[in-house]
Amino acid sequence: MDAELVRSWVEGWVVSRGAAPPVVEPWGFTFEVGLTGQVTRHVLTDADEPLIRKLTETVTAPNTWIKFFLPPQTVAPWVAPGWRFDSDGFVMSAPLRPTAAEAPAGYRVRTWGRGGVTRVVVLTDDGAFAARGQVAVPGPGRTAVVDQVETSPAHRRKGLGSLVMRTLANAAVDAGSSTAVLGATTEGRALYESLGWRTHGPLTGLIRDAAPEAAYA
Structure with missing residues (x-):
């Protein structure tokens, strides 16, 4: 995925959602969203197997999200227990x-x-x-x-x-x-393509599940 396109999406998304300014990481961006169902979001510009394995094994805070630009079927074997996939998505852009x-x-x-x-x-x-x-x-x-x-x-x-x-x-x-970018759902993609938007690739999300409550005090 084009790094400039990802950066533009992240910078606009945090403004749209009122999230904290993104922190640049060696592999992408991290920012606090501050919602019950999405506390922190990591966006991986260059996701690969070692990085996905490392993050899903070491990040344990419930309702942390990881977004990356690989199809879910590619990433599924690399994901540690305790994570679930968000609905499928796509990165799209268009001239305005x-x-x-x-x-x-x-x-x-x-x-x-x-x-x-x-x-x-x-x-x-x-x-x-x-x-x-x-x-x-x-x-x-x-x-x-x-x-x-x-x-x-x-x-x-x-x-x-x-x-x-x-x-x-x-x-x-x-x-x-003069240009715009968005993260589309499968359902929304058809509408955007009919309006001249171009699909650049998959946008996949992982969500860290809340830890199960202890069976005893």
Whole structure:
């Protein structure tokens, strides 16, 4: 995986999620996320068998995440007990340009920005949630990171995902970005590819399970 692409994704992701600034490691990045289900995240730029074995054997804090750019079937034999795989993902990128983003009949769009992050919510005319997403721009001219795109099951196949993505792209262009990157789920990948996004490779995650409670005091 291209190191610059990974760095851009990490820098934008921490802005999007309000995580701690990333610490550069010999093998990638570490940063504190600070959530119950995700305390710390390690992103491995150049993952290989010795590194995966070492980290999964020595990192024991529950709800630590490790992200890397190899398919899960390659890595599975290297993983120590106590870890489980996150859902499959992909790293994708796209050039950005202004584009029309008009809500279909029955929906309205609200956007707002704070701290380098623009959020988009699509609501029905009566105020029910339909779709959302956000984009982080770490600084002028920097690569934007699209994040947390979601469409309610009741409102899918109505073009709302495309509406969110186009609205986010326009916001990123207004903030000075010409390119964007994201981590896609298998389900989201088809939408992004239909909008011209390119898949660079797999994005795989490991999650450290909580230690089982002691059977006796």
